[in-house]
Amino acid sequence: MDRKTKTILVQIYQKLYKKFGPQRWWPAQTQFEVIVGAILTQNTNWGNVEKAIHRLKAAGVLSARVLRDISVTKLAALIKPAGYFNVKAQRLKNFMRFLFDEYDGNLKTLGGEELSHLRHKLLKVNGIGPETADSILLYALDKPVFVVDAYSKRFLYRHNLIDRNADYHQIQELFMGYFDHDTAMFNEYHALIVALGKNYCKPNPSCDRCPLNRTQYSLTFKCGSCHRAFLKGEKRIAEKSGFLCSECRV
């Protein structure tokens, strides 16, 4: 185990928690609503998901049995604000079919499954990828798994904690390999990373105001394009736009 990396990840958590406080995720009223939200939030922002969920509630269809029986066309019309509504309606139907075929529609039975076995089964449901599966496992079913998203990848890369090409499972392993598998901590850490990504570590980052601006990072030595911190001794290439790393120069 690389102790330095673990120390940095702990520091990052502490700084983010100090800045943002407890996030109390997931923003939903029921376990089932978390699952629906996790499917609807693919490729859209949370505000659009909230609108779609509000419409499902207003129509009285936000239950597993009703969503299983409703026509895909009607469901697509109801979730329109979430975008990609035809695809997402089919994905919701796929999940409901899985829930009833395998668990008789019972979320308690679903949650009683062993983590890795259930994760494997969820990933076989058409339209459920790693981020959606892990969001369901962590936030709906209280399983200790770390959720990775684009915000995580962006800030970890900028702080030299992952390679540019790191995949989902490599990033997940960074957290699950270094920390105890603690549901509450994984819940909070991911939510804090989302707060970081929305407020500071945007495509054009606000490093000067960011709580992580002194964490294994020098604002003086960052690539002008991808905003990754240069490693000590790394070659920097001068361009009109400032210094670029060798990857961004290509």
Ligand code: SF4
């Ligand atoms: S210091 Fe800059 S690069 Fe690092 S997390 Fe904050 S905004 Fe992102």
